[in-house]
Amino acid sequence: MLNEESWFIGRMGITDPASKDTLLIDWRAPVSRPFYTATPLQPEGTADRSTIESKGWDITRVSTESLDPLRIPEGAASVGVSNALMTAVSQHRTGRMNDIVATIQREQDNIIRSELRGTLLVQGGPGTGKTAVALHRAAFLLYEHRERLSRSGVLIVGPNPTFLRYIGNVLPSLGEDSAILTTIGDLLPGITADRHDDPATAEIKGRLVMAQAIKRAVERRQVSTQQPVTIPLESGDDVTLSSAHLADLRTQMRRLRRPHNPARTVFENRFRRLVATRVLSSKRLSTVYSANSAEDVADLAHELADDDRVTATIDRLWPILTPGELLRGLWTDPRELAACTPGFSREERAALAASYRPADAGGRASWSDSDVPLLDEAQELLGNDPRPELRAAARRRAGEAQQLQYAQGVLDIISDTTTDDSGQAGSSVSAQQLAERQQQSDNRTVAERAGTDETWTYGHIIVDEAQELTPMALRSLIRRCPMQSMTLVGDIHQASVAVGRANWDSILGTQVRRYRREDLTVNYRTPAEVMAAAAGVLRVIDPNERPSAAIRSTGRAPVFTRVPVDALVPRAVAEASRFVADTGEGTVAIIAGIGMPAPALTSLRESLPVHERVWLGTPRDAKGLEFDRVLLVEPGVAGRVLTAPEYRDLYVALSRATQDLVVLFSGELPEGLG
Numbered sequence: 187m188l189n190e191e192s193w194f195i196g197r198m199g200i201t202d203p204a205s206k207d208t209l210l211i212d213w214r215a216p217v218s219r220p221f222y223t224a225t226p227l228q229p230e231g232t233a234d235r236s237t238i239e240s241k242g243w244d245i246t247r248v249s250t251e252s253l254d255p256l257r258i259p260e261g262a263a264s265v266g267v268s269n270a271l272m273t274a275v276s277q278h279r280t281g282r283m284n285d286i287v288a289t290i291q292r293e294q295d296n297i298i299r300s301e302l303r304g305t306l307l308v309q310g311g312p313g314t315g316k317t318a319v320a321l322h323r324a325a326f327l328l329y330e331h332r333e334r335l336s337r338s339g340v341l342i343v344g345p346n347p348t349f350l351r352y353i354g355n356v357l358p359s360l361g362e363d364s365a366i367l368t369t370i371g372d373l374l375p376g377i378t379a380d381r382h383d384d385p386a387t388a389e390i391k392g393r394l395v396m397a398q399a400i401k402r403a404v405e406r407r408q409v410s411t412q413q414p415v416t417i418p419l420e421s422g423d424d425v426t427l428s429s430a431h432l433a434d435l436r437t438q439m440r441r442l443r444r445p446h447n448p449a450r451t452v453f454e455n456r457f458r459r460l461v462a463t464r465v466l467s468s469k470r471l472s473t474v475y476s477a478n479s480a481e482d483v484a485d486l487a488h489e490l491a492d493d494d495r496v497t498a499t500i501d502r503l504w505p506i507l508t509p510g511e512l513l514r515g516l517w518t519d520p521r522e523l524a525a526c527t528p529g530f531s532r533e534e535r536a537a538l539a540a541s542y543r544p545a546d547a548g549g550r551a552s553w554s555d556s557d558v559p560l561l562d563e564a565q566e567l568l569g570n571d572p573r574p575e576l577r578a579a580a581r582r583r584a585g586e587a588q589q590l591q592y593a594q595g596v597l598d599i600i601s602d603t604t605t606d607d608s609g610q611a612g613s614s615v616s617a618q619q620l621a622e623r624q625q626q627s628d629n630r631t632v633a634e635r636a637g638t639d640e641t642w643t644y645g646h647i648i649v650d651e652a653q654e655l656t657p658m659a660l661r662s663l664i665r666r667c668p669m670q671s672m673t674l675v676g677d678i679h680q681a682s683v684a685v686g687r688a689n690w691d692s693i694l695g696t697q698v699r700r701y702r703r704e705d706l707t708v709n710y711r712t713p714a715e716v717m718a719a720a721a722g723v724l725r726v727i728d729p730n731e732r733p734s735a736a737i738r739s740t741g742r743a744p745v746f747t748r749v750p751v752d753a754l755v756p757r758a759v760a761e762a763s764r765f766v767a768d769t770g771e772g773t774v775a776i777i778a779g780i781g782m783p784a785p786a787l788t789s790l791r792e793s794l795p796v797h798e799r800v801w802l803g804t805p806r807d808a809k810g811l812e813f814d815r816v817l818l819v820e821p822g823v824a825g826r827v828l829t830a831p832e833y834r835d836l837y838v839a840l841s842r843a844t845q846d847l848v849v850l851f852s853g854e855l856p857e858g859l860g
């Protein structure tokens with residue numbers, strides 16, 4: 187039984203079913219808080235703090251830290267850094283993030299338990315635990331506001347699917363499986379972005395004025411008034427609607443303030459009545475029927491519902507549109523694009539048009555992740571197709587896509603843990619089959635329902651790597667959380683986006699009504715020696731910024747090795763292979779792509795043996811990830827200084843190592859490095 191002096195805290199609360207005694211207190215309960223926040227100066231009534239480490243049923247270590255200043259042994263290394271923390275941060279990396287429940291630090295705990303309301307911005311340098319804190323905050327909020335958030339859900343947005351896989355185990359290990367993890371590219375049900383635009387094009391698509399462009403594009407599909415419309419009716423009459431008639435109808439429709447597609451039914455009715463009135467006003471019929479009789483107009487309008495020519499005209503004047511059709515029209519029709527983007531230069535429009543990829547042979551459209559917020563904007567203005575059968579089909583498609591994605595995620599997890607002798611995934615079920623099985627029992631959770639409903643609003647949104655959010659992406663997120671209950675974590679100095687991203691105000695801009703900011707200052711990942719190398723680069727990026735303090739050092743300085751340009755690829759492959767051969771665990775990453783030409787990168791990719799402990803990618807791919815050893819290949823670009831985004835990429839690459847950094851280069855190192 188728990189006595190008054192000792193409290194046992196764990197990942198989740200456990201109560202003895204017979205005695206109802208509390209055996210273990212959930213780490214998120216208020217009573218657990220001093221464990222994380224007490225210090226010798228403010229012990230909060232706590233005398234000692236112990237961490238019990240175990241393997242299976244065996245206790246492997248108990249580290250106790252005294253919070254009574256009189257009992258701290260003289261010469262104790264550091265009061266702030268416990269053995270448990272040191273063990274946790276020094277562990278070999280597995281490619282999957284772990285929870286930090288046992289060792290959450292005071293400044294992190296304040297953020298995790300910060301109130302639900304409003305927008306919280308967390309700025310912190312590399313390795314300061316932003317991702318860890320964001321995930322533990324999700325778990326905390328789901329515990330503290332269980333009823334509210336179990337209805338509305340928590341959305342977690344990460345930069346790419348690799349990153350989502352990296353963090354995917356943390357919340358389940360904390361007993362929470364109801365948060366929804368996604369990228370901006372997967373935000374819209376039924377649409378999966380399959381590529382990135384180049385940074386300059388992504389920046390253009392991300393500008394807030396694109397919302398105006400989409401609005402114009404929708405409006406331009408609503409009743410063109412440039413020319414009168416003549417309809418040869420099936421009855422043999424011709425009826426002409428003047429530009430003034432059409433303009434009047436359009437004004438009436440705009441006053442409705444309804445999304446485009448649902449407004450179509452109203453348009454159809456009003457258009458047929460207008461045509462009926464015009465027909466009845468014509469001389470031939472006016473002796474029998476009257477345009478002034480509401481009944482006559484209604485009767486004729488009803489008959490016109492079967493007239494294909496009237497329907498064809500309605501389709502032209504007020505077409506039912508999908509977001510994809512609208513955006514395709516914008517990217518592929520230069521006149522449309524020019525009319526909708528009045529302030530843009532010719533080059534900017536050319537970049538937008540060039541970013542379009544036609545649908546594949548199966549008719550599946552290809553979108554980039556920066557198209558998605560624009561499609562989302564279009565979805566908002568267009569609304570859903572009012573025809574129920576089409577709507578049901580669209581829902582089904584979105585549901586199937588989401589289930590397929592979920593199933594793929596499950597298979598990824600299975601294949602990470604079960605491999606047969608040949609190293610192949612041990613599962614014989616395809617994602618498609620798993621998704622079908624899933625469909626058969628449709629007891630959908632909040633996560634599943636939210637994932638298929640484009641109008642869903644969440645109780646809280648958490649964004650990792652928030653420095654990458656474009657204004658349009660932020661707009662899409664706020665649409666999903668109009669109360670702006672959000673946690674945005676990121677590091678402004680790691681931003682890849684092309685221009686104008688010097689500070690958080692420029693990212694959050696006018697869209698986030700108000701936000702409170704917290705800073706994380708201690709680096710738990712990167713050893714001091716590696717951080718010293720990164721500090722020179724940070725000075726170039728922002729001379730006023732101080733690097734976060736590393737809590738650990740290894741005594742091993744980064745190794746800089748100059749090799750002939752032709753030797754870069756074989757040398758990197760050899761170094762990675764040696765790491766695997768010499769070590770039983772841990773991960774090695776080759777990070778290349780700043781100064782390495784694309785063909786060399788391809789050759790590197792082709793010559794690197796596939797191994798689960800070896801990773802290869804660009805600094806942007808590596809964002810948010812960490813590895814025991816990093817081989818940074820060709821960080822400089824021959825013949826010129828690095829651009830600002832390249833410097834920020836370099837800073838990301840330098841701060842991924844938890845143990846060692848090796849830099850392979852052929853020419854000059856960039857200023858600030860080495």
Ligand SMILES: Nc1ncnc2c1ncn2[C@@H]1O[C@H](COP(=O)(O)OP(=O)(O)OP(=O)(O)O)[C@@H](O)[C@H]1O
Nearest residue numbers: 286289290291312313314315316317318710711810
């Ligand atoms: N309190 C802690 N106890 C143990 N490990 C921690 C703690 N805080 C952070 N870490 C570990 O430090 C590493 C870096 O954390 P995390 O990835 O969350 O940092 P980050 O700020 O998101 O970094 P980046 O900006 O570079 O992506 C992770 O391995 C994480 O588990």
